[in-house]
Amino acid sequence: MIAAGDLFFRRVYALVREIPRGRVATYGQIAEMLGVPRGARAVGWALRALPGHEEGSVPWHRVVGAGGRISPRGGPGPQMQRRLLEAEGVDFRSGRIDIARHGLLAPDGRRAAR
DNA sequence: TTGCTGACTTGGC
């Protein structure tokens, strides 16, 4: 259960839940949606504090860094994140995600991917 | 209230 005061965290979680399967959003993009263009780090903080309770409900793995690269955090996290994304059809051919295709507002390019 | 840290981003070497 999230504390009543942690409104920012709840907003972040709510937004991440809205990310469709097979698509990804960047920290900066989420922050901008929240009305905080430079609050990318705050978004990361929120996800870091993501309780295991919400972990099953919030697709945190669909949140990546700018340029479609997974933020190294020193744990099995990044590896699992990449695995989950690949399972959704996200292409890591270049070692990073193509935001132009898998981005939140990007047209479904998964089909065009090759 | 002050200061440090961090799942970030951008710009310069």
Next chain:
DNA sequence: AGCCAAGCCAGCA
């Protein structure tokens, strides 16, 4: 292409 430094935001001691 990869590494370093500065800027910004929120939470916690």
